[in-house]
Amino acid sequence: MIELQGVSKQFGALVALNPIDLVFEARKTSVLIGPSGCGKSTILRLIVGLLEPSTGRLRFDGTIISPETILQLRRRMGYVIQEGGLFPHLTARQNILLLPTHLGRPREEMQARLVELSELARLPRDSLSRYPVELSGGQRQRVSLIRALMLKPDVLLLDEPLAALDPMVRASLQTELKAVFQHLNQTVVLVTHSMAEAAYLGDRIVLLREGGIVQAGTFGDLRDRPADGFVSEFINAQRRLVVS
Amino acid sequence: MKLRLTILILGAVLLDMPAAGVLQPVVIGSKKFTESYVLGEIAKRVLEEAGLPAEHRQGMGGTIILWEALTQGAITSYPDYTGTISEEILKTRGPMSQEEMSKELSRRGIGMTGDLGFNNTYALVMRRERARRLDIATISDLRKHPELVVGVTHEFLRRNDGWQPLVDRYGLKMRDVRGIDHALGYVALANGTIDLKDAYSTDAKIAENNLVVLKDDLGFFPQYRAVFLYRLDADRRVPAALRRMEGTLSDARMTQLNAVAEQTKDYSQAASLYFRDAARGKPASLASNITRWTARHLLLVGLSLFFSILIGIPLGIWASRPGLVSQLILGTTGLVQTIPSLALLALLVSIPVLGISPVTAIIALVLYGLLPIVRNTATGIQDIAVPLRESAAALGLEPRAQWIRIFLPMASRSILAGIKTSAVISVGTATLAALIGAGGLGEPILSGLNLNDPATILQGAIPAAVLAFFVQMSFDFLDRLLIPKGLRIGANRG
Numbered sequence: 113m114i115e116l117q118g119v120s121k122q123f124g125a126l127v128a129l130n131p132i133d134l135v136f137e138a139r140k141t142s143v144l145i146g147p148s149g150c151g152k153s154t155i156l157r158l159i160v161g162l163l164e165p166s167t168g169r170l171r172f173d174g175t176i177i178s179p180e181t182i183l184q185l186r187r188r189m190g191y192v193i194q195e196g197g198l199f200p201h202l203t204a205r206q207n208i209l210l211l212p213t214h215l216g217r218p219r220e221e222m223q224a225r226l227v228e229l230s231e232l233a234r235l236p237r238d239s240l241s242r243y244p245v246e247l248s249g250g251q252r253q254r255v256s257l258i259r260a261l262m263l264k265p266d267v268l269l270l271d272e273p274l275a276a277l278d279p280m281v282r283a284s285l286q287t288e289l290k291a292v293f294q295h296l297n298q299t300v301v302l303v304t305h306s307m308a309e310a311a312y313l314g315d316r317i318v319l320l321r322e323g324g325i326v327q328a329g330t331f332g333d334l335r336d337r338p339a340d341g342f343v344s345e346f347i348n349a350q351r352r353l354v355v356s
Numbered sequence: 357m358k359l360r361l362t363i364l365i366l367g368a369v370l371l372d373m374p375a376a377g378v379l380q381p382v383v384i385g386s387k388k389f390t391e392s393y394v395l396g397e398i399a400k401r402v403l404e405e406a407g408l409p410a411e412h413r414q415g416m417g418g419t420i421i422l423w424e425a426l427t428q429g430a431i432t433s434y435p436d437y438t439g440t441i442s443e444e445i446l447k448t449r450g451p452m453s454q455e456e457m458s459k460e461l462s463r464r465g466i467g468m469t470g471d472l473g474f475n476n477t478y479a480l481v482m483r484r485e486r487a488r489r490l491d492i493a494t495i496s497d498l499r500k501h502p503e504l505v506v507g508v509t510h511e512f513l514r515r516n517d518g519w520q521p522l523v524d525r526y527g528l529k530m531r532d533v534r535g536i537d538h539a540l541g542y543v544a545l546a547n548g549t550i551d552l553k554d555a556y557s558t559d560a561k562i563a564e565n566n567l568v569v570l571k572d573d574l575g576f577f578p579q580y581r582a583v584f585l586y587r588l589d590a591d592r593r594v595p596a597a598l599r600r601m602e603g604t605l606s607d608a609r610m611t612q613l614n615a616v617a618e619q620t621k622d623y624s625q626a627a628s629l630y631f632r633d634a635a636r637g638k639p640a641s642l643a644s645n646i647t648r649w650t651a652r653h654l655l656l657v658g659l660s661l662f663f664s665i666l667i668g669i670p671l672g673i674w675a676s677r678p679g680l681v682s683q684l685i686l687g688t689t690g691l692v693q694t695i696p697s698l699a700l701l702a703l704l705v706s707i708p709v710l711g712i713s714p715v716t717a718i719i720a721l722v723l724y725g726l727l728p729i730v731r732n733t734a735t736g737i738q739d740i741a742v743p744l745r746e747s748a749a750a751l752g753l754e755p756r757a758q759w760i761r762i763f764l765p766m767a768s769r770s771i772l773a774g775i776k777t778s779a780v781i782s783v784g785t786a787t788l789a790a791l792i793g794a795g796g797l798g799e800p801i802l803s804g805l806n807l808n809d810p811a812t813i814l815q816g817a818i819p820a821a822v823l824a825f826f827v828q829m830s831f832d833f834l835d836r837l838l839i840p841k842g843l844r845i846g847a848n849r850g
């Protein structure tokens with residue numbers, strides 16, 4: 113679905129991403145994980161075209177991602193960030209319907225889709241007419257998720273969507289996310305800090321360190337056949353946190 | 357369809373005709389110099405006010421051409437001067453009264469109005485403060501000052517009613533007399549190279565350069581009193597209307613109209629000034645005056661605010677991106693604001709194409725109102741958090757839609773605050789517009805200051821204050837209407 117070939121990114125002298133090759137498969141949930149500053153967000157931002165690669169190229173469903181193609185491609189992606197990225201001057205419903213309305217999609221069809229997704233994401237109906245400041249953090253992320261899914265995107269890109277939430281809300285949203293992904297048979301690329309979240313949601317986990325890929329595989333692969341000491345250290349560090 | 361339209365228009369035109377059924381407009385001619393243009397324009401308006409359609413053929417030529425056009429019927433009327441009529445048209449020797457002139461002209465089928473009130477003759481002029489210091493008010497006073505340097509036009513040096521006969525008549529003994537070009541002579545007067553020069557008594561340059569006309573106390577210069585000549589076979593309402601101008605223009609008044617005409621290059625505007633002040637002569641009620649001033653003031657503020665917004669928001673958007681251009685835009689608009697408003701007006705007036713006109717006032721107000729709008733637009737946009745900007749792009753909105761649907765609405769609170777500031781400033785600054793004849797509430801303030809009359813000042817000052825308050829209030833109301841509710845709730849909580 114998404115293919116990175118020799119993609120690297122530099123900000124001036126700082127190398128955020130070394131040249132990497134990476135494929136995100138269709139209908140699978142891929143998780144990007146690693147220490148802070150290792151380049152996870154950079155990869156998502158390259159895919160959604162907020163950054164241009166310093167070298168290499170990215171393909172989306174066979175099309176090279178470039179300034180010329182990006183507008184159309186973005187409409188086939190859903191992008192959710194940590195704070196939700198909801199526009200404060202629009203109600204939840206207006207946020208969700210912003211792009212469909214702009215593109216002139218049929219009203220009834222979109223209304224039906226909105227109802228379907230609200231149920232799937234367990235968003236209370238009355239919150240749709242509220243402004244972002246009037247919503248809780250969990251509700252904001254649900255709205256943001258619904259907005260990203262409205263046009264049935266080929267890929268859902270999630271950059272730490274649950275990081276800012278308290279543990280209870282976080283746990284219930286994790287369950288709902290999994291249900292939504294399975295129900296919609298959705299291709300997902302998810303960035304997270306939590307190995308537990310990665311293990312729970314991810315079909316495939318990509319562990320990054322200082323702008324490079326350390327190991328990619330299922331959670332079982334990483335746990336049972338770690339490529340080097342860093343991998344097991346990373347997994348164990350999180351486990352120790354849970355135990356202590 | 358087309359035919360019906362034509363009939364409709366024709367019908368409308370015919371209905372508009374005066375009962376007497378004058379189909380031809382009255383044609384007014386004028387000579388090729390400022391004062392004649394202005395008089396022609398005034399006459400045209402006077403006729404129109406009397407219900408006579410009129411046309412003004414500007415600057416047709418000199419005396420002979422205008423006289424021929426009049427006697428042959430190409431024009432109905434034109435302005436001329438008694439001195440010219442007696443010397444160039446009737447070619448009489450010796451002085452002639454206006455009655456005799458009128459009688460003489462009527463034998464040629466031409467009528468003459470009474471004089472308009474001013475005398476545009478030759479005159480000697482000096483710098484005002486120099487004349488005061490030397491205590492010179494009349495030409496006779498010059499006898500005591502043979503040391504003064506005289507610079508007169510070459511024509512004046514030679515004329516029968518020029519320098520030499522004048523010296524003989526008054527017994528002057530100037531030692532240093534030079535011939536100098538007319539325009540250069542004003543420069544020489546200003547920098548003190550010469551002390552005395554010849555001029556036409558209603559020349560705009562006299563007021564502009566702060567000169568005084570020395571009184572011709574022995575009556576040496578012939579009278580050049582302005583009158584209108586007209587065909588005696590013209591509609592009787594034509595002379596009746598023209599006669600309304602008799603005695604309405606003093607020397608000072610005509611000089612002022614000439615000055616406005618030269619600065620604005622707009623004769624109809626000078627003519628308007630004539631009518632405005634004529635109207636002021638009639639007593640108007642205080643309420644109607646204040647209404648008129650306020651309406652005018654609102655027009656000035658409204659127009660300038662409109663253009664400030666039209667220019668300011670795009671400039672603000674441009675200035676919201678970091679970089680040299682942004683600094684340049686913010687720096688320049690900021691600089692304009694540091695110029696005192698009076699100085700800004702003065703600077704603009706000195707630009708020849710602008711001069712003294714309401715347009716200049718509006719330009720000054722626009723420039724003045726720009727900064728708050730530009731700066732608030734720029735900061736309003738810059739304050740939008742990066743994740744939200746990126747979300748707008750990542751959503752798949754094209755740049756234009758991002759601006760219209762996201763960025764501008766999000767910056768609306770800040771932009772509107774800038775517009776409000778600009779409007780309130782503009783209400784205050786617009787009182788200065790009266791300085792250059794643009795009207796508004798500054799008019800009573802200025803004349804009150806000139807007359808040292810607090811009551812008149814208050815007639816402008818109080819409505820201006822009320823207006824500023826009202827503008828502020830209505831913007832607070834607009835806030836509620838224009839700023840998206842989500843932003844208002846956010847701000848109240850934050």
Ligand SMILES: Nc1ncnc2c1ncn2[C@@H]1O[C@H](COP(=O)(O)OP(=O)(O)OP(=O)(O)O)[C@@H](O)[C@H]1O
Pocket residue numbers: 123126127128147148149150151152153154155
């Ligand atoms: N616009 C930018 N300009 C300069 N440096 C940047 C920019 N964006 C990211 N970086 C740098 O690139 C590196 C990778 O950043 P990235 O945001 O991808 O990290 P991350 O893995 O998402 O980290 P975190 O888990 O903290 O979000 C970091 O060192 C960061 O400081």
Ligand SMILES: [Mg+2]
Pocket residue numbers: 152153154271
């Ligand atoms: Mg990140």
